[in-house]
Amino acid sequence: MRFMKSLSCQAVVAHSLALGLVAVLGVVPWAVIAAAPPAKEKPMQKEASGSGRGHFASFQGGMLTLVTNDGTLLKNKVAESTKTLQWYDDGGFKPVGTDDALTKAKAGTWVHVVVEKGNTSVRIGARKGVTTGTIVSFKDNRLLMLGKDLGASFVAKYGNNVHFNRFRDDVPAYESIDGSEYKLIGTANKVLGTVKEGTVLTVHGEGDDNITLVQIGVPKK
Numbered sequence: 001m002r003f004m005k006s007l008s009c010q011a012v013v014a015h016s017l018a019l020g021l022v023a024v025l026g027v028v029p030w031a032v033i034a035a036a037p038p039a040k041e042k043p044m045q046k047e048a049s050g051s052g053r054g055h056f057a058s059f060q061g062g063m064l065t066l067v068t069n070d071g072t073l074l075k076n077k078v079a080e081s082t083k084t085l086q087w088y089d090d091g092g093f094k095p096v097g098t099d100d101a102l103t104k105a106k107a108g109t110w111v112h113v114v115v116e117k118g119n120t121s122v123r124i125g126a127r128k129g130v131t132t133g134t135i136v137s138f139k140d141n142r143l144l145m146l147g148k149d150l151g152a153s154f155v156a157k158y159g160n161n162v163h164f165n166r167f168r169d170d171v172p173a174y175e176s177i178d179g180s181e182y183k184l185i186g187t188a189n190k191v192l193g194t195v196k197e198g199t200v201l202t203v204h205g206e207g208d209d210n211i212t213l214v215q216i217g218v219p220k221k
Contacts, residue, residue: 051113051114053068053111054066054068055067055107055110055168056102056109063077063078064102064111064113066111069209078120079098080098082122083095083120084097084122084123084124085122086124087127088125092127093123109124110125110126110207111124125206126210128204129205129206131145131203132147132203133145133148133160133162133200134198135192138195141167142166144161144162144164146160147162150162164211165209166189167211167214169189171188172186172188173186173190173214173215175217179218179219181219182215188211188214191214191216192214195216200217201215202218
């Protein structure tokens, strides 16, 4: 205490301003970093076997990135030696060069990656299909319907019940009222929960879980 000197008012103000500036500079960067949400992504494969599928996002440096229906990013390192098949409407799946095919793939293209016993295969695109039936329920973003004109092998294994996993949030829904032409009424995830049981549905897709369009009702011919 004998060696402490009293400070003038000007010195007190100057010290206070300096401490305040240091506090602001020290706190702001931490606040910005803490506010940034973590990225939602995960490896496509966690074990020696399994599969991952979704819409093509990018292919850079041998890293393939897909986007699932719930928005999760799937990433997998794909070697040039990987067996890759491209879908052609006039001839089904045909083998193609991995790097060339994935580099030219368009955003949103359906891609299915399978890892089995350490071997990786990639399928780009898929057969277009249509499933018609009547709605049973739409709960937790999962559609259950009674299918019509299903293949004999499907009916023998599953019966007439057709289950669909979550649709992408941008899948459009069209409706025909009293036999009129189809009109866009919104997205499938928001609309199907209001559709009455027994209503006719037509679901269009390309490959498993890749639904592209839902039609409600049937227009008159």
